[in-house]
Each structure stands twice: as C-alpha cells, then as structure tokens.
Amino acid sequence: MNIETAASQLEALGNTTRLTIYRTLVRAGQNGLPVGKLQLKLDIAGSTLSHHLRKLVGVNLVSQERQATTLICRANYSSMDGLISYLADECCADSAGCAAESPEAAA
Amino acid sequence: MNIETAASQLEALGNTTRLTIYRTLVRAGQNGLPVGKLQLKLDIAGSTLSHHLRKLVGVNLVSQERQATTLICRANYSSMDGLISYLADECCADSAGCAAESPEAAA
DNA sequence: GGGCAATTTCTAGAATCGTCGAAATAGGCT
C-alpha cells in the first residue's frame, strides 16, 4: 500500500453518494447486491450509479460478478482492511508511540 | 459521526498532497510543525499549502496553535480514531459478522 | 513607527467531478 493508492481509495470513499453505495454493499453482506437493486435503494440515475460504481471498482473497494443478466456488486473487505491498516499504521491514529518512528521529531 | 462528516474527512485525505501533509504532521508527533517547515519539507507554494491546510483543519483532522509569528500544525489523532472507528464499524471491514446487522441480508 | 518574517487572501486558469437523460450495448429467454 503506497500513498497514492491510499489517497485514491480515500478519494473514492470521500463522496457522500459513493460512501452510501459502499455502506449499502457492506450491509448487504456476502450476497452482495445487483446494480438494479442498488439503484432502487438509493434512488439515483442509473448512469450516475454506474459512474460511481466504476470508481469504486477501479480502486478495488468493490468487486463485481456477473450472474446472467444482472451484475452483482460486493464490498471488498480485504481492501478496506488494507486501507484501515494503512491509516492506523502509516498515519498512525493511536496518540501513543507516533513520534517514536520519526527520528527528526525527537527534539 | 454521520456519513457526511465521514465523507468530508475521507475526501480531505483523498488527495496525495493533503495525505502527504497529514502524514508528515503525524510523523512530527506531538510537537507539530509550523507551516513554514511544512512548506520547506514538501516544496509546494505557500498559497497551495495554506489552501490544503485549511481543508484539513476544516474537517478537524488537523489543529493549529499560534506561537508568536508562526503557526504550529498538529495532526488531530482523536479525529482519525473516530474516522477509523466509523470505517471499521459502520462500514465494517472485518469480513465476519457484517451481515449480522442487516436483517434483509439474511436470505 | 518602520521593518521583517510568517501566513493568508485574492485572482485566475486548467482540470476534474457529479449529475442526468438519451442512446447504445450485452446477455439470456422464447
């Protein structure tokens, strides 16, 4: 996980519509949801949904699987795990021990 | 923590320049860094830095404290903690137990 | 009060984003 990847994943989640999409997929669990169901639930234009979905798939936060005519979308938990780890680690959130890693901060 | 707040914080971090700024501040530890030092480290225009910094401060990920003429910037760990908790919780990252919260997913 | 150093605001321009409706495509069923 490099900083550019992290930034692009964060950017993908940093939009209310997309975060809602992602959250909805997470709550749908392993079964996932077809694009059409998502559209009904969220009440947005199909083209808009497709646009956002592509972005989420592009940064690997969501994966898709074809089932006949419908396209099932699923939240990609391991990617989110990686992102959270990056945030907690590289940009460590625990107030203790952060400065320990950076020598120049030991002033 | 509501979804809009989370999205705005994620958006703030979802830009390579700003994520770099934030990471630099985290690594600087409790002492923080003055804007000028940040500018030197990152080699960007002062106005650009100020612009990004305002965004980070605006979503409460960074706080500032005046010390004479210089302005010290510090990463706000508790905000990051809140964000990570939101991601891990509301948009739970652990692949186990996610579907348990959503009744309609129990199909 | 004059000057200096640190930071922000103003102005601007290219680029990207978010959204939608309409049209196009994909894939299976009869």
Place this chain on the structure above:
DNA sequence: AGCCTATTTCGACGATTCTAGAAATTGCCC
C-alpha cells in the same frame, strides 16, 4: 431471430478543485 431486461457509454452542463504568483495581512521586534 426477435425481444426484453440490465447495465454502460455518450454528450452535456454547472460546480468544484488544485495549483500558483502577487498582494495583503498579522504580529513581533528594534
């Protein structure tokens, strides 16, 4: 083959973003 449903692509539009240089501001010090 023809149709129907699901989804994506196209074209467009206003809004926002990112960046930087120049000018303005703030706050201290002599």
